Amino acid sequence: MSQDAVSSPRLAGQELTSAEEKRRARLSKLAAWKKKKEAVTAKQPVKFAARARPVPKKAAKLVRRNLLDAETEMSAPVEDEIHHEVDLDKFYESLSTDKPKEQGTIFESDEELGSESDDVDQVDPEKLLQAINEKNKKTVPEHPPSRSPFAKSLYVENSAISELSNEEVDLLRLKDAISVRGKTVRRPIVAWNQLGLPSSLVSVLETLDFAAPTPIQCESLPNIMSGRDLIGIAKTGSGKTLSFLLPLFRHLLANPASSSVRALVMTPTRELAMQIFKECQLFLRTLNLKGCCCYGGQSISHQIAEIKKGCDLVVATPGRLIDLLCANGGRVLRLSHVTYLVLDEADRMFDMGFEPQVMKILKVTRPDRQTVLFSATFPPRMEALARRCLSEPVEILVGAKNLVNDRIEQRFNVLEDDAKFPKLLEILAKFKLVDQGKVLIFVDRQDGCDLLANQLISQGYPALSLHGGKEQIDRDGIITDFKNNIIDILVATSVASRGLDVKDLNLIVNYDPPSHMEDYVHRVGRTGRAGNSGTSVTFLNRHQERSASDIVKILELSEAAVPEELQKMATRFRERLRKGEVKYGSGFGGRGLEKLEEIREQKRRLDNGLYDEDEPQEPGNEDETAEVSSDKLGNFQVEFGSTKRGADSAIYHARLNINDLPQSTRWHVSNKDNINKVVESTSTAITTKGRYYGPGKEPGPSDDPKLYLLIEGDNEVGVRQAVEMLRRGLVEGLKGSLEERKRKFSIV
Numbered sequence: 001m002s003q004d005a006v007s008s009p010r011l012a013g014q015e016l017t018s019a020e021e022k023r024r025a026r027l028s029k030l031a032a033w034k035k036k037k038e039a040v041t042a043k044q045p046v047k048f049a050a051r052a053r054p055v056p057k058k059a060a061k062l063v064r065r066n067l068l069d070a071e072t073e074m075s076a077p078v079e080d081e082i083h084h085e086v087d088l089d090k091f092y093e094s095l096s097t098d099k100p101k102e103q104g105t106i107f108e109s110d111e112e113l114g115s116e117s118d119d120v121d122q123v124d125p126e127k128l129l130q131a132i133n134e135k136n137k138k139t140v141p142e143h144p145p146s147r148s149p150f151a152k153s154l155y156v157e158n159s160a161i162s163e164l165s166n167e168e169v170d171l172l173r174l175k176d177a178i179s180v181r182g183k184t185v186r187r188p189i190v191a192w193n194q195l196g197l198p199s200s201l202v203s204v205l206e207t208l209d210f211a212a213p214t215p216i217q218c219e220s221l222p223n224i225m226s227g228r229d230l231i232g233i234a235k236t237g238s239g240k241t242l243s244f245l246l247p248l249f250r251h252l253l254a255n256p257a258s259s260s261v262r263a264l265v266m267t268p269t270r271e272l273a274m275q276i277f278k279e280c281q282l283f284l285r286t287l288n289l290k291g292c293c294c295y296g297g298q299s300i301s302h303q304i305a306e307i308k309k310g311c312d313l314v315v316a317t318p319g320r321l322i323d324l325l326c327a328n329g330g331r332v333l334r335l336s337h338v339t340y341l342v343l344d345e346a347d348r349m350f351d352m353g354f355e356p357q358v359m360k361i362l363k364v365t366r367p368d369r370q371t372v373l374f375s376a377t378f379p380p381r382m383e384a385l386a387r388r389c390l391s392e393p394v395e396i397l398v399g400a401k402n403l404v405n406d407r408i409e410q411r412f413n414v415l416e417d418d419a420k421f422p423k424l425l426e427i428l429a430k431f432k433l434v435d436q437g438k439v440l441i442f443v444d445r446q447d448g449c450d451l452l453a454n455q456l457i458s459q460g461y462p463a464l465s466l467h468g469g470k471e472q473i474d475r476d477g478i479i480t481d482f483k484n485n486i487i488d489i490l491v492a493t494s495v496a497s498r499g500l501d502v503k504d505l506n507l508i509v510n511y512d513p514p515s516h517m518e519d520y521v522h523r524v525g526r527t528g529r530a531g532n533s534g535t536s537v538t539f540l541n542r543h544q545e546r547s548a549s550d551i552v553k554i555l556e557l558s559e560a561a562v563p564e565e566l567q568k569m570a571t572r573f574r575e576r577l578r579k580g581e582v583k584y585g586s587g588f589g590g591r592g593l594e595k596l597e598e599i600r601e602q603k604r605r606l607d608n609g610l611y612d613e614d615e616p617q618e619p620g621n622e623d624e625t626a627e628v629s630s631d632k633l634g635n636f637q638v639e640f641g642s643t644k645r646g647a648d649s650a651i652y653h654a655r656l657n658i659n660d661l662p663q664s665t666r667w668h669v670s671n672k673d674n675i676n677k678v679v680e681s682t683s684t685a686i687t688t689k690g691r692y693y694g695p696g697k698e699p700g701p702s703d704d705p706k707l708y709l710l711i712e713g714d715n716e717v718g719v720r721q722a723v724e725m726l727r728r729g730l731v732e733g734l735k736g737s738l739e740e741r742k743r744k745f746s747i748v
């Protein structure tokens, strides 16, 4: 497709000159979109298939909304939970005006931004790449950090704890399989009253009515309240949130009020940010403090207004936080007074693409701040990165890393794909006979998510679906409805796997097994929380031996029983390992385990014909580093376009040529996990097309084209976001190749 075929998001024939004109055009586009959506919504007849059981009135209404969402959402502007929704749009705007980008414009709302995507397709791909790189170099406005003294050592050990012998302390830790590391680690407490809290915080704890602290709280609270940086790893549902919130509010109380934000909690997802902020409410009310929750998909102007009123605490996702920090030249939000910082679900936070954002944010907080980091899973590769943000941290590990809570009964069904739905119905029927609790069903794709929810509805099980392709307002509403018992079955992608704390959620079904084992731990960890028990059922087909092998490893590490069938699959997989047919590796670390993902990916690529015989098949073995130079970036060619689908709708696409990139970079950008993340976040479909042609080879007129990724979506914003995410993967891949090269040449 040529550049001429590129669709322009501009209104035809109009040359928009002023920002105000452009703004009006965006608003009118948005209004047209909304009108269209309303019209579609009003027209859709809602049909329910024969019901096996009556559907409650309110639930039926919600289910109807769910159905309608599934039908209309494709035309909605899609935003992801963490990404640069505002940044990217600002960037597009800067391209269209061809002026140096001003830092920190205040935008009207995210919706407006979502529809703003001028002119980028008019730009030469190389210029585009160059400009995106420029954007990435953009710095968050810095302000001199506050130098006013603050107190962080706020803990005096209770005499009952001091009197314990070292052996008694060891025994306490042994009981809960706790390991601690670090200089002068505090002894654990065993009761709330050993924390020496001020009466206002005691009254909050009384309201919460938690009889005793959980193991992670026992260990982390004395250390954090002593002012130490801390890495806390504990199972899902073990009370990590209070482990960082209680010291946070203790810290705020102990230090003088300020007109600036003093404490910051960063979380990877919007849902988690909302949930944590909800947990803050009781503290904020009781202590007469102010907080603000900032995440994408919500009106930024509302958040700006809240911040301007003055906030002691901000709970935020990194992408939106950066937007706020840049807004109005840095005059809206400053973090130069932040003395207490939390990174929740830290491993995800450092996951692909988010590290630079987190680092930028950390850079504009006080360097002498206290930083704490919590997660249930923490792959070894994240540790070094995390340590860069903390100073001499105490490390607390409750139980073994990456293990499933032992209050969760883990069941497995090995079955053919077409037997999955009948089995699900059977499980639901049995569950509903004996349990009034809620059910969360995980699938791996957004379309599968809507489909399964609708299939369940047709069988008389009112269900909602939740995934990254839904508008934020719907996502919020769906979670609220699920939490408030309006609906008791939720079908979701892994967007709901982390942090979600829903009472009486007693059954998790992995309708599709998760691709990462960390994700397995988080998914099943939505049940069996706060000392309750729960059940998880995971469906696998007999070809998913690798997943079986990983799960068996988790079960073995957790000292849980391993079902015979699963064991057989794992044994078969390990047998193939021994024969050298596959190599092993997994998210659970260990030097020999690192490469599994790559090997799986390599096989998939071979199956898909991504390599030809001329090309070395083991990534990293060949010396391709000579290829890696900055001018290689010029090969990152993107072609945007659209095809009309009807009078007023179109399918948007982008074609990203990857054939001529270095092999490991191509690998990095197009590996399954990366693609899944992008698809999940942007509601696009991504397919590998064409065929690989080695250096110097070109396709003939009747040959398949060179290898490329085809990104398709119902809205342009999603397609462009997908391209941006892939581009980030590409840059990482290039960096990786260069680092690899450095390593190769520095070892003597």
Ligand SMILES: Nc1ncnc2c1ncn2[C@@H]1O[C@H](COP(=O)(O)OP(=O)(O)OP(=O)(O)O)[C@@H](O)[C@H]1O
Residues within 6 Å of the ligand: 210, 211, 212, 213, 214, 217, 234, 235, 236, 237, 238, 239, 240, 241, 242, 375, 376, 498, 499, 500, 501, 525, 526, 529, 530
């Ligand atoms: N000391 C306690 N006693 C009883 N319940 C508690 C205690 N502390 C926290 N809880 C409750 O336990 C539940 C799980 O806590 P929380 O959400 O903090 O878990 P988590 O470890 O952060 O889980 P995840 O890793 O899945 O995010 C919440 O409903 C919380 O209110």
